Amino acid sequence: MRAPTPKALIRPLVEHLHGYVPGEQPKIKGLIKLNTNENPYPPSPKVLRAVKAAVDGRLRLYPNPTAENVRVVLAKLHRCSPDNIIVGNGSDELLALAIKCFVEPTGSKTRRSVAEVVQYFTPSYSLYPVLADIHGAKTNPVPLAGDFSIPDKKPKTWRSDAALTLITTPNAPSGRGYTTTDLDNLCRTIRGIVVLDEAYVDFAKENALRLALKYPHVIVSRTFSKAYSLCFQRVGYFVAHRQLIDALHKIRDSYNVNGLGQIAALETLSDLPYYRANFKKVIATRKRLSAELTKLGFSVLPSETNFIFARPPKFPAEQWLAKLRQKKVLVRWFRYPETKDFLRITIGTDAEANALLRAVKQLC
Numbered sequence: 001m002r003a004p005t006p007k008a009l010i011r012p013l014v015e016h017l018h019g020y021v022p023g024e025q026p027k028i029k030g031l032i033k034l035n036t037n038e039n040p041y042p043p044s045p046k047v048l049r050a051v052k053a054a055v056d057g058r059l060r061l062y063p064n065p066t067a068e069n070v071r072v073v074l075a076k077l078h079r080c081s082p083d084n085i086i087v088g089n090g091s092d093e094l095l096a097l098a099i100k101c102f103v104e105p106t107g108s109k110t111r112r113s114v115a116e117v118v119q120y121f122t123p124s125y126s127l128y129p130v131l132a133d134i135h136g137a138k139t140n141p142v143p144l145a146g147d148f149s150i151p152d153k154k155p156k157t158w159r160s161d162a163a164l165t166l167i168t169t170p171n172a173p174s175g176r177g178y179t180t181t182d183l184d185n186l187c188r189t190i191r192g193i194v195v196l197d198e199a200y201v202d203f204a205k206e207n208a209l210r211l212a213l214k215y216p217h218v219i220v221s222r223t224f225s226k227a228y229s230l231c232f233q234r235v236g237y238f239v240a241h242r243q244l245i246d247a248l249h250k251i252r253d254s255y256n257v258n259g260l261g262q263i264a265a266l267e268t269l270s271d272l273p274y275y276r277a278n279f280k281k282v283i284a285t286r287k288r289l290s291a292e293l294t295k296l297g298f299s300v301l302p303s304e305t306n307f308i309f310a311r312p313p314k315f316p317a318e319q320w321l322a323k324l325r326q327k328k329v330l331v332r333w334f335r336y337p338e339t340k341d342f343l344r345i346t347i348g349t350d351a352e353a354n355a356l357l358r359a360v361k362q363l364c
């Protein structure tokens, strides 16, 4: 018998998949890295101490399977029960689990009262369609209004019966914030599950956490990555009705959150004033950078996140990306029709903002 080719052994779905393309993590000396919305400030000294102190013989043991300590503290913070919370290996893991848990793959014979689609606005987090494709689920991308607001009158393609609707709020990559009233109204028109992905909410005016405790079909997604300077540790969580959380627990890996991540998250929650001071710094830099870039001819959209979305003057955004890179400033550019005229710029420290402004002035 002839040995099969490896390719013939891979599922066609996987063979044809376009994986997610994360922002670059290059190792260029002196690079100003403003491309992946990481927090420019380090985790609290308490977090660093606790993680270092935990690196000993304990590493041979399995961590708590449900990140119980973290759930208990989060429950107090959000005035709910630990049963309303599931912790994940980053919120990306939980988003993938939500698709697995609530949406049938295409071709399934199961009959349900919801439409088997993963629905999301465009532009929003570009991981959503990738996760749907991995699961073999149908997607329903629906355009936001021209100013990136949620359209008042839903386009004809909008499905209020979608099995799962994912909403990035505040929106990425535009940085636009949505009011809780608008989100509440939207949730009330949807019959399937709604995930409000609040990855950037600590930099916003409002959050919609209460909707997850008010409605049985609404999930709020949060992460320690962006606002809490913890991308490296991979910790995120969902808040939702207990029955939804129980279902998600059934399909996650038994030890999905690593032990050092649990320790880091727990210590983070014990030092929130440190982080709140950082949010203020980021917001102040955001305001100053927006004003300075506006003076230089950029059209900067109002932002409620730790990045800005700005249309540069003079030459196309894609060229700005390359020219800034030559000057060792890395920003993000997305090739889609509705985003191709803009640069997404992460808010760094004041020194990093100044370096960006110097580079921009040399190019203008």
Ligand SMILES: *Cc1c(COP(=O)(O)O)cnc(C)c1O
Binding pocket: 089, 090, 091, 092, 093, 125, 168, 172, 197, 199, 222, 223, 224, 225, 226, 231, 234, 235, 236
């Ligand atoms: C960064 C990001 C996430 C993922 O965060 P992790 O917890 O690091 O997986 C989720 N949603 C949006 C919109 C993000 O920008």
